Amino acid sequence: MSEAHTLPQKASAIASPLTPALGIQGVHRRYGSFVALEDVNLDIWPGEFVSIIGHSGCGKSTLLNLIAGLDHPTDGQVQILGRTITGPGPDRSMVFQNYSLLPWLSVRQNVTEALKAARPDLGGAERETTTDHALKTVGLWPHQHKRPSALSGGQRQRVAIARAFAVHPRVLLLDEPFGALDAITKGKLQDELLGLWSAEGEGGISNVVMVTHDIDEAIYLSDRIVVMSNGPRAHIHEVLKVDLPRPRDRAALVKSDTYQELKAHMLHLLGTVLATHH
């Protein structure tokens, strides 16, 4: 169950197996004398879906922000396809824990404004078509002219996801995207996400890096699960490979031995080995 360089399961992944989509190399992040992350190293291969799990405060959001280019390592570097990340870019798009919608704009405008910022190359007509497609994909077409305040939590989450999908990022970064949702909505959004990730070409997303607290979600979605040690001085405790064929059937999956073993191992890690006493 240790980290291994394995070919991911998405067909497009095989194109360049030797250059990581994301290379996290000797990354430290200190805030003054407080060491949040210490020597984090991880290669994420093109086509991989990777989840990051760990106790509260271990630096998961910090790591995601470093990949997004919204923050910078104190030491080490994060690379995308071999190039050092120095700031945000249209090749990466982030869905934050709090959705970060602009409350004075409609659902549709929240998507189009993000597109204007992230994809200035698009003409007006193309931007509208892309927005239409994203809103339909997440099932928000009938609500496109509403303000976020008129939406349910699940619908707001869908706007944030539509916005991220619309910019067609090569890498989609998700910070507990489904945390506050009911099980049915969560399941639907997880499947929509998998659909977009596994689609090739237009609308396809090469990599997803997702922070989650949900073990079942991590196993259902991921190719690998990164388990962080507790902070401060958090680092990668273990990387688990999810050796379950795709497409995955939720009901059948939970009965499989591989699933049960992986879940038991993660419960042991998080509940015993890395147990906290808050």
Ligand SMILES: Nc1ncnc2c1ncn2[C@@H]1O[C@H](COP(=O)(O)OP(=O)(O)OP(=O)(O)O)[C@@H](O)[C@H]1O
């Ligand atoms: N700007 C900052 N200044 C000082 N300390 C910070 C700053 N940002 C984060 N930290 C600290 O770094 C550590 C990691 O924070 P981070 O938000 O990445 O954790 P997390 O694993 O995402 O937590 P959670 O699961 O609760 O969202 C925490 O101890 C936090 O207090």
